[in-house]
Amino acid sequence: MYLKRHERKKDGKSHVYYSLSESVRVGAGRVVQRRLLNLGELNTTQLDRWQRSIEVIEEDGRVGQRRLFSDREGSAPQGEDVCEVVLSSLSLQRPRAFGDCWLGCRLWEELGLDKFWERALGDRRGPVCWSKVIELLAVNRLCAPGSELSVHERWFPKSAMDFLLDGDERLASKDRLYRALDKALEHRDELMGHLQERWQDLFGADCQILLYDLTSTYFEGEAAGVESAKRGYSRDHRGDCVQVVVALVVTSEGFPLAYEVFDGNTVDVTTLEHIVSTIEGKYGMKGRVWVFDRGIVSEENLHNLRERGAFYLVGTPRRKLADFEKELLSGSWQEVSGRPGVRVQLLEQDGETFVLAKSAQRAHKESAMLRRQLLGLDSSLRGLKSALQKATLRKNEQIDRRLGRLQERYPKAWAMLKEVGHRGKRLVWIWNKELLRSARSRQGAYLLRTNLDPMEPEALWAQYIQLTEVESAFRALKSELSIRPIWHQTQRRVQAHILVAFLGYCLWVALKAKLRAVASSITPARTLESLKSILMVEVWFRLRDGGHLCLPRITQPEKEQLLLLHHLSWQLPQQPPPRIYNHQIPNPCVADQATFQNYKS
Secondary structure, X not given: OEEEEEEEEEOOEEEEEEEEEEEEEEEOOEEEEEEEEEEEOOOOOOOOOOOOOEEEEEOOOOEEEEEEOOOOOOOOOOOOOEEOEEEEEEEEEEEEEOHHHHHHHHHHHHOOHHHHHHHHHOOOXXXXXXXXXXXXXXXXXXXXOOOHHHHHHHHHXXXXXXXXXXXXXXXXXXXXXXXXXXXXXXXXXXXXXXXXXXHHHHHOOOOOEEEEEEEEEEEOOOOOOOOOOEOOOOXXXXXXXXXXXXXXXXXXXXXXXXXXXXXXXOOHHHOHHHHHHXXXXXXXXXXXXEEXXXXXXXXXXXXXXXXXXXXXXXXXXXXXXXHHHHHHHOOOOEEOOOOOOEEEEEEEEOOEEEEEEEEHHHHHHXXXXXXXXXXXXXXXXXXXXXXXXXXXXXXXXXXXXXXHHHHHHOHHHHOOEEEEEEEOOEEXXXXXXXXXXXXXXXXXXXXXXXXXXXXXXXXXXXXXXXXXXXXXXHHHHHOOOOOOOEOOOOHHHHHHHHHHHHHHHHHHHHHHHHHHHHOOOOOHHHHHHHHOOOEEEEEEEEEOOOOEEEEEEEOOOOHHHHHHHHHHOOOOOOOXXXXXXXXXXXXXXXXXXXXXXXXXX
8 A cells, every 4th residue: 555646738838636545466476556535735835825724633633734855856845734644654543434324414404303303402511512412322323333332332433423523432322322312212292393394395205195013123131120021912023022003104206204113012004093093183184095904904994084075995804805706817907007916806895895816926925825834734633543553642632732733833824724633543524625716716816895985996006005104114214224133121222212212213215215216226235335445545745743643534436326416416515624733643553563462572
């Protein structure tokens, strides 16, 4: 690695600039030079006609102008604004993550969240701005989600958030992070209204069709101080842990409008009334179309929606397919354009409209699942029959226990048995062929129900399929944004943790929407991973007069990163100004080498 001098002629003038480069061997006898970091024009040419000056900030706070290096051979000219550097003293220090953090801060500004939190928390006293602490937590949730302790000890020192937020380590002090959680929670309802306006202004979001679903997130520890932490149906397959239920309302494009936190043992069907009342109370709009899955469907819920003047498009329990057995076998099916293998037909019953849909891909999957269960149960029953004939099992209690375990292991296949029992050394089972034929006809089929005016079944099916946006939101919250598990042990901190995860998802979905408009094949995760390699480093030189020169620099983007920034129509910020320190600063490389030698000895 070395410092390389470049000359460029422009408009009759000669310009000199420097870059940090290295030699890379790419083959036998072939070495190429790769530029790592552009340092810009650090000296001048034609000293009498033009001088390149850069602003430096002295350690004591004074601001002045100094020329760096000299364009003349021999000794440097005398002057207060001239600094002589020792090139051999070059060192790189404090490489920190910059690109992904900068992207998070840029999205925060796009959503107007910086101004919102300044208004909301501007009257709160403190040595640092509280709105910047909230931004720090949300950007961390987007880039490298971790606990508040992790932000304080590990992430903040290794990121460029101090530069991006124009602050210091006090931003990430442990107590301040926890106190910021408590202060942010008071403004949750105002935040929802602000976000709805931003979704409409930035992306033209349609808030008339709302998608609603629920998920659960579990706790590590007993969470004795959290009133809502209870055991219930765990979608995380962690029935051994207490949990809370999180309900999310998003638009058809996936933009989040509201969320609620319920007790961990809350039944899905009991949450709809509260959510609908909350949305109508906040936004004052009736006549919305609510889309939700069959887990929230009940006759009481649908009746309440009709009484409110709202519309619904919902899935129905599979048992409802029995009412349309004839239509499943025949009927006027219609292919869905752009979705090969998906057929739909429109039916009317009791003043409601039903959409019967059937997917060939889904039918193949359900058929394989049922076949695996049937073959497994049949093989196990034959093994049990062989054991009876060999008198390996003699007691009826042992046989009943074995049958009970088979029923638990193969529940779907067990339901297809017409009869099963044992008489002495004989084990008899009979398959219900009528049920098997009925199950085969229902494979891949599902039923939708709506009170909307009759329209094309393809259009109704397309609206219902938008529920995948809610599922995508939950996947992002649980995977990329790490909303689970929850470590907090008080009710208020749990609520605040979910609020920060919600803010992180807002940044995530804003990035997703911007990418969808310009480069739909690129995901938010790939964008963050790509920009993460853009670092901020400090280039240090020793001055001949005994001081030190520090050049904070943002590394040059690679081709893929430049393409991403071009698609987003964004540019990286300008390089920060250099700093001059008049006191002696020990060379960290020498210090580390001495430490290593002491360790070896």
